[in-house]
Amino acid sequence: MVCHGVPGAGRFAAGPRLSNSYFDLFPPIFYPMISLSEKPSSFHDMKELAPQIVKIWRLKSGMWLGVLFVIALVVDVINFFDTEKMLPFGVLPGLVILFCLGFVLWIPRLRFKYWRYALRPTELVLIRGVFNRVYTIVPLRRIQHLDVSQDLFEREYDLGKLVIHTAGTRSSEVILPGLRLEEAERLRDEMKKVITDEAL
Amino acid sequence: MKPSDPFGSESRLQPNHDSSEVPGDTREEESVGPKRLHPLTLVQRLIVSLPGLFFILWPLFRETDSTAWINLIIAGLYALFVLPWIVVYYMRFRYWVTPTEMIIHSGVMTRRERNIPIDRIQNIEIEQAPLQRLLRTAKVAVYTAGSSNAEGILEYVSIDEARDIRASVRQLQTEIKREEGWTASVGAHQSMAEKRMSVPAEREELATEPHSAVPLFQMSTQRAFLSGAFHFSLLYIAGIFSLIQYIEPDPTIFFSGLLRGPMEPWKATIDASPLTAIAFGIFAAVFLGWATGVLLTVNKNYRFSITLQDKKLHRRNGLLTLAEGTIPLKRIQSLIIRTNPVMRFFGYYRLEVQTMGIDLKESGFQLAAPCARQDEIEPFLAAIGGLPFPTDWNPVSPITMRRFSLRYSGLVVLALAGIYYFFPEIFPVAWLGLLVIPVILRLSVARYRNMGYALGDKGLSIRRGIFKQHIWLIPIGKSQTFTLGANYFQRRLGLENLYIDTAGASPMVAAELYDIPAETAHSLLESLYSRFQRRD
Numbered sequence: 001m002v003c004h005g006v007p008g009a010g011r012f013a014a015g016p017r018l019s020n021s022y023f024d025l026f027p028p029i030f031y032p033m034i035s036l037s038e039k040p041s042s043f044h045d046m047k048e049l050a051p052q053i054v055k056i057w058r059l060k061s062g063m064w065l066g067v068l069f070v071i072a073l074v075v076d077v078i079n080f081f082d083t084e085k086m087l088p089f090g091v092l093p094g095l096v097i098l099f100c101l102g103f104v105l106w107i108p109r110l111r112f113k114y115w116r117y118a119l120r121p122t123e124l125v126l127i128r129g130v131f132n133r134v135y136t137i138v139p140l141r142r143i144q145h146l147d148v149s150q151d152l153f154e155r156e157y158d159l160g161k162l163v164i165h166t167a168g169t170r171s172s173e174v175i176l177p178g179l180r181l182e183e184a185e186r187l188r189d190e191m192k193k194v195i196t197d198e199a200l
Numbered sequence: 201m202k203p204s205d206p207f208g209s210e211s212r213l214q215p216n217h218d219s220s221e222v223p224g225d226t227r228e229e230e231s232v233g234p235k236r237l238h239p240l241t242l243v244q245r246l247i248v249s250l251p252g253l254f255f256i257l258w259p260l261f262r263e264t265d266s267t268a269w270i271n272l273i274i275a276g277l278y279a280l281f282v283l284p285w286i287v288v289y290y291m292r293f294r295y296w297v298t299p300t301e302m303i304i305h306s307g308v309m310t311r312r313e314r315n316i317p318i319d320r321i322q323n324i325e326i327e328q329a330p331l332q333r334l335l336r337t338a339k340v341a342v343y344t345a346g347s348s349n350a351e352g353i354l355e356y357v358s359i360d361e362a363r364d365i366r367a368s369v370r371q372l373q374t375e376i377k378r379e380e381g382w383t384a385s386v387g388a389h390q391s392m393a394e395k396r397m398s399v400p401a402e403r404e405e406l407a408t409e410p411h412s413a414v415p416l417f418q419m420s421t422q423r424a425f426l427s428g429a430f431h432f433s434l435l436y437i438a439g440i441f442s443l444i445q446y447i448e449p450d451p452t453i454f455f456s457g458l459l460r461g462p463m464e465p466w467k468a469t470i471d472a473s474p475l476t477a478i479a480f481g482i483f484a485a486v487f488l489g490w491a492t493g494v495l496l497t498v499n500k501n502y503r504f505s506i507t508l509q510d511k512k513l514h515r516r517n518g519l520l521t522l523a524e525g526t527i528p529l530k531r532i533q534s535l536i537i538r539t540n541p542v543m544r545f546f547g548y549y550r551l552e553v554q555t556m557g558i559d560l561k562e563s564g565f566q567l568a569a570p571c572a573r574q575d576e577i578e579p580f581l582a583a584i585g586g587l588p589f590p591t592d593w594n595p596v597s598p599i600t601m602r603r604f605s606l607r608y609s610g611l612v613v614l615a616l617a618g619i620y621y622f623f624p625e626i627f628p629v630a631w632l633g634l635l636v637i638p639v640i641l642r643l644s645v646a647r648y649r650n651m652g653y654a655l656g657d658k659g660l661s662i663r664r665g666i667f668k669q670h671i672w673l674i675p676i677g678k679s680q681t682f683t684l685g686a687n688y689f690q691r692r693l694g695l696e697n698l699y700i701d702t703a704g705a706s707p708m709v710a711a712e713l714y715d716i717p718a719e720t721a722h723s724l725l726e727s728l729y730s731r732f733q734r735r736d
Contacts, residue, residue: 122733133691137682137729144320144344145351149312167345167556168680168701170710188315195317196300 046116046127052157053178057108059153065100072096117176119187122194124164126176138174140194142166148184160184164191234294234305238358240335245286245355247331253278295354297368299375302342304352316352319376320344324366328359338362345556345703413509416580417569419517424501427571428494430543436492501570508583513553513568527566531555533678533702534711535586536565537577537671544669551577556703564704587673590661593652599693600651600715604644609637653698653713653724660700660728662711672711676731678702684721696721700728 072093080089107130116127124138147163154160160181164174179187256275259268285308294305302321304314323343332338338359342352357365419427470477502519513527536552543549551569569577578589612633619630647666654661659676663669680701690696698721699712716724 129685132685132687134683134685137725139681139732142680144347145314145316147312147314149307149310151310155311165344165347165351166680166701167347167703169703169705169707170699171681171683171701172347174681185313188313192301192315192317195320 046118046125049112049115049117049178050157050159050180050183051112052159054108054112056153056157056159056178057111058104061108062100062104065096065103069093069096069100112178115178119190124174124176124191126174136171136174138164138166138171140191142168143191143195146188146191148181148188150181162187234296234303237290237293237295237354238337238356238361239290240337241356242286242290244331244335244337245289246283249282249286252282295352297365297372299372302352302369304354314352316342316344318369318372321369321373324369325350326359326362326366332356332359340365413507413514414583415505415507416513416583417504417506417572417576419501419504419570421502423571424498424504425494426548427501428497429490430540430548430571431493431497432489433493433496434489435496436488439492497570504570506568513584515566515568517567517570525566527553527555527568529584532584532586533704534675535568535581535673537589537673539669541667543571547573549574549577551580554702554704554706565706581673587656587658587661587675590654590656590663590671590673593654593663594720596648596651596653596713596715597693597695597717598648599695601644601648603689603693603695603715604647605637605641608640608643612636612640651714653716655724655727660724662713664711664713670709670711674700674702674711676728677735679728679732682725682729682732684725686718690715694718698724 072095076089076092110130111128114128114130114133118125122140124140126134126136126138128134144165144167146165148160149163150160158181159177160179160183162176162179162184164176166172166174176184176187253275256271256278259271288308289306292306292308292311294303296303297318299318301318302316304312304316306312306314321342322345325341325343327339327341328337329339335356336359337356339356340352340354340362341350342354344351354362354365470480499519499521501517504515504517506513506515508514508529511529513529515523515525515527517523533554533556536554538550538552539548548571549569550567551572552565553568554565569580572580574589581587581589616627616630616633620627623630643666650663650665650669652663654663659674659678662672662674680703683699683701684696685699686696694717695715696718697712697714698716699710702711705711
């Protein structure tokens with residue numbers, strides 16, 4: 001599939017071409033799963049984030065879910081001698097632990113797997129999302145200003161985050177996380193050059 | 201413009217003291233390198249943090265409380281964190297103005313480098329509270345387009361420095377403008393400033409020749425009443441409640457007092473049959489709501505008129521309060537046409553313009569025509585150079601009906617299952633909630649029929665809504681970002697959502713098109729984006 005106007009568009013349109021009538025004939029369970037391997041090459045041409053971001057996401061979500069686990073444990077201990085409780089002892093913290101394993105180990109891995117970005121001459125293109133996959137084109141001339149930021153976790157791994165501000169509402173802040181700091185600064189400088197040179 | 205490396209230890213930890221602590225530098229020095237805030241910032245931030253400390257220590261001052269020592273410890277911790285934070289924040293903060301941009305480095309825990317291109321700066325405000333006037337310092341707030349919050353805030357610099365920053369940014373902007381003008385005169389390009397949305401207010405071209413006002417839409421008194429008839433207001437409920445409060449604390453006495461004398465037969469009827477009373481009550485409530493709606497709308501829309509003069513829309517309306525407003529055509533982002541079922545039945549629409557301005561007053565949605573027919577809206581749109589009123593709508597995928605009904609029926613079933621498990625005693629009544637499901641199915645059909653898009657030369661039109669219908673007319677040149685999205689289920693079904701962001705768009709009711717077949721979505725995005733690029 002060749003997309004002239006939109007680089008990278010068509011990453012969802014994978015697998016066999018299905019007409020609407022096909023959809024109407026068969027229940028959804030028979031539709032082919034649209035997987036990454038079937039995606040057009042544009043997805044693979046785009047850049048991945050730095051792999052360390054997985055650890056940072058795990059740390060951050062681990063902290064929150066750790067708090068959740070402690071709360072669940074306290075609730076469980078308080079209700080230990082409660083005879084009319086709905087769940088037996090240990091089920092609630094156990095569920096939280098399972099939840100933790102999913103969110104802390106699995107989800108960051110998937111998030112990393114499906115994150116791609118590419119800086120092209122006139123636009124920045126982003127693909128991201130595990131459950132809800134989103135493809136965004138940010139035209140460079142729409143950029144209002146740029147931030148490079150680094151929090152404590154990111155500083156530990158020498159990563160940074162590029163935040164692109166536009167005048168839009170939902171996309172007033174487009175965040176590109178998990179870049180090596182020098183990569184973030186390089187991207188920023190390149191975008192900056194396009195914005196400021198445009199006038200000349 | 202040197203490549204900045206503020207996170208590298210050198211530049212951030214060894215600031216150039218020479219340029220930072222002398223207030224009132226010359227402009228040449230200003231654009232050289234990083235500068236610090238005014239040292240009195242420390243004092244001012246300390247003063248600002250004191251009320252918090254006082255609040256924590258309050259029990260100590262009040263009386264001899266046995267637990268007051270805890271507050272002392274909290275106050276100690278507060279001081280232990282806040283004082284170093286003030287110092288470190290000051291140490292970390294750097295700002296400087298280069299010929300092309302304004303750079304601000306800040307943050308204690310999360311460090312941030314912000315680059316604001318000079319020609320994106322819309323406005324610079326200098327604020328001085330009494331304390332700052334006393335210390336001859338000021339807060340500088342730098343605004344760019346699209347957001348009502350200041351993007352760059354310098355708290356605090358000396359007042360001379362603040363004026364210097366503003367002056368130098370303005371001068372740099374005029375220099376950029378001159379260079380653009382030069383390029384245009386050479387004939388390489390048209391002036392880019394024309395096409396860019398971020399043209400600072402100062403650079404806006406004044407209208408060259410004064411045009412006479414062109415009336416675009418006017419409402420007769422009759423039309424004002426008609427527009428009121430389409431509206432419904434519940435404000436009267438608040439009125440009744442406050443009335444009851446003032447007249448008689450006991451509502452039963454109030455109503456029996458009301459139904460007196462000639463109303464006596466009514467009272468007898470109400471006493472005899474409560475059902476009649478309920479029917480009468482509902483009728484009265486609907487009528488009151490309708491009447492209040494008419495009155496409020498007439499008050500607002502009386503003698504509504506909107507004219508076009510000097511590339512600006514001028515609006516006048518109101519009976520008791522006469523309101524006037526001006527909307528420069530340049531600030532208009534997208535146009536929104538709204539209807540409700542009654543208005544649609546009689547062929548009336550409400551036209552709003554979505555604007556983006558420097559301050560909050562200019563941003564948001566402004567009424568352009570409260571109640572207009574399609575043949576009145578069409579010339580309006582043509583006059584302001586907007587998209588035409590779309591007639592041929594392309595449908596989205598019919599699978600959207602199935603998704604909608606499954607989603608909401610699922611929610612109903614889930615809620616009923618919850619009731620069955622937790623409150624089994626009310627389940628015998630609650631299962632009647634299943635009767636909602638046929639309604640959901642009917643709504644899904646209505647939603648599908650009302651959803652559609654139309655791609656024209658000037659941009660994209662999107663229509664959506666079950667009862668209250670929205671039509672967005674999005675000019676392609678005003679789009680900010682382009683987004684396609686699909687969740688897991690949509691990917692399985694080969695569907696995608698399309699969203700084009702515009703400045704000042706409503707985050708609540710977004711101009712998003714749901715469940716388009718993936719292929720169509722891609723070709724739509726492709727043609728939209730190539731049109732957007734061609735405007736370059």
